[in-house]
Amino acid sequence: QVQLVESGGGVVQPGGSLRLSCAASGFTFSSYVMHWVRQAPGKGLEWVAFIRSDGSNKYADSVKGRFTISRDNSKNTLYLQMNSLRAEDTAVYYCAKDRNWAFWYWGQGTLVTVSS
Amino acid sequence: QSALTQPASVSGSPGQSITISCTGTSSDVGGYNHVSWYQQHPGKAPKLMIYEVNNRPSGVSNRFSGSKSGNTASLTISGLQAEDEADYYCSSYTSSITYVFGTGTKVTVL
Numbered sequence: 001q002v003q004l005v006e007s008g009g010g011v012v013q014p015g016g017s018l019r020l021s022c023a024a025s026g027f028t029f030s031s032y033v034m035h036w037v038r039q040a041p042g043k044g045l046e047w048v049a050f051i052r053s054d055g056s057n058k059y060a061d062s063v064k065g066r067f068t069i070s071r072d073n074s075k076n077t078l079y080l081q082m083n084s085l086r087a088e089d090t091a092v093y094y095c096a097k098d099r100n101w102a103f104w105y106w107g108q109g110t111l112v113t114v115s116s
Numbered sequence: 117q118s119a120l121t122q123p124a125s126v127s128g129s130p131g132q133s134i135t136i137s138c139t140g141t142s143s144d145v146g147g148y149n150h151v152s153w154y155q156q157h158p159g160k161a162p163k164l165m166i167y168e169v170n171n172r173p174s175g176v177s178n179r180f181s182g183s184k185s186g187n188t189a190s191l192t193i194s195g196l197q198a199e200d201e202a203d204y205y206c207s208s209y210t211s212s213i214t215y216v217f218g219t220g221t222k223v224t225v226l
Contacts, residue, residue, distance in 0.1 A: 035215070037162075037217075044119065044205060044217060044218070044219055044220040045154070045156075045162065045205050045207075045217040045220070046217060047207070047214065047215040047216065047217060050215070058213050058214055059214075060117070060214060061117065094161060094162075099167075100150075100167050100168055100171075101148075101150035101152070101167075101168070101209045102150070102152035102164055102167035102168070102207070103152070103154070103162070103164060103207070104164050104167075104173070105164075106161040106162055106163070107161065108161055109161055
C-alpha cells in the first residue's frame, strides 16, 4: 500500500532555512509526479510545487526563488528545501502522489513554524 | 494564481443532497477536465474523492459525484450522512502548468 511519511518540520526563525523530506513506499516512486501542498493553521490548502520523474519542476508564485523541490529516486525520497522563510510560510506541509492531475495519496504532514 | 471560489459553508439534513460549487476561470476549471475534490476531517490529511471532474477512486462512496459546466465545477453529496461532515476543497490544473485549490467549504450535517 502507498505510504508517504514527511519529516523535518520544526520551529525556525524568520529568514532561516529548513529541509523537509518525504519517504515514499508501496509504489514505483521514480515513475510519478510528486507534489508539496501546505495548509496554514485554520486556513485552506495551497499547492506549493511539483516535480516530474525527470526532475523538471514548477512552483507557486508565493515560494518561487525561495523553495527548491528535489527527489532522490534511489532513496524513494522527495525533498523541499525552504530558504528565506517568512511568518506566512507557517503551515503543515504535505507531500502527495500525483495521478491523473490529482493528489491521490497524502502523507500525514509535518508542521513548520516560522517565528522569532 | 487566485484561489478558486467555493461557498464558505453548506449544510443539510441526513438523507438530503447538497451541492458545493467551485468557480474558476477559463485558464483553470473551464479550460481543463483536471478538476478534483478532497474531503478533510479535522486534524487529518485530505482524501481524494473525485478526479477528472466526475471520476471516483476505488473505495469512495457512489453518493459522491462531480460535474462541470463552463468555469464552474460542482460536487454533489447525496444521501447525506453524519460522517460526511468535513471540509471540502476543489482543485484544478491551470494553463500556467500549476495547480490551484478552492477556498474550501465546511459541510455541516444538521
